[in-house]
Amino acid sequence: SYEVTQSFSVSVALGQTARITCGGKNIGRKNVHWYQQKPGQAPVLVIYRDINRPSGIPERISGSNSGNTATLTISRAQAGDEADYYCQVWDSSTGVFGGGTKLTVL
């Protein structure tokens, strides 16, 4: 089965740039989606198909995907960005989530 790996945690200083990665074999050939989940809440889609933002998601949140790594970038990090972030792909018609990355804004 296809495996997707994420760092357990990432820390970023307020106002700086955070990068959260999602690793998988040739993941650049897949569509990667990203979800933000705050404590006690359902996940919210923040990036779809590698680089696209749903309406209401700020431009300072962006995505990229190439080779074996997809990256979610959060610029000018704010306290409200503190959350768990999950990447998601499909492989052989099976939905696969990464293990999640906890973003801490210092």
Add this chain to the structure above:
Amino acid sequence: QVQLQESGPGLVKPSETLSLTCTVSGGSISSYYWSWIRQPPGKGLEWIGYIYYSGSTNYNPSLKSRVTISLDTSKNQFSLQLTSVTAADTAVYYCATMGVSTSYFDYWGRGTLVTVSS
């Protein structure tokens, strides 16, 4: 805008069947893929499976032998049954939608905690 609401027992005994229903409002169930996703306490997300409005289904291979997802278009609902549950099935269960050609989950329910315990 589509809204989803999970409902069902919050406590299930080991070896019994977990049954949940997701009620859809603000949109027709006669379109989209309708999914179940779960999250054990303190852990990550796990896709369980989906049903297409036509009735076709697709399940996570790791759960396939125990999972059934069904659709009731007359009630605008879809349901999850998970048999022979153990403590490892304790989780928050979410229902979610996925567009026909999108491959991402754009609308989610709030989730419901199901505890497996005697």
